[in-house]
Amino acid sequence: MKKYICPTCDYIYDPEVGDEENNIPAGTAFEDLPDDWICPDCGEPKEEFIPLDDE
Numbered sequence: 454m455k456k457y458i459c460p461t462c463d464y465i466y467d468p469e470v471g472d473e474e475n476n477i478p479a480g481t482a483f484e485d486l487p488d489d490w491i492c493p494d495c496g497e498p499k500e501e502f503i504p505l506d507d508e
Contacts, residue, residue: 454469455483455505456483458503458504459495460501460502461492461501462494462497464494464495477490
């Protein structure tokens, strides 16, 4: 599953980890996050995130 990065604070959403702080279980694809999900570090909305290129 693809990782996504917040362009404001560089938080990386990793679907293998999820977002425990916001009750998003590991294994949740970015596309399956709720529409109102926001960056846990800075509050940017989901639609601002960009795909992280594989390194």
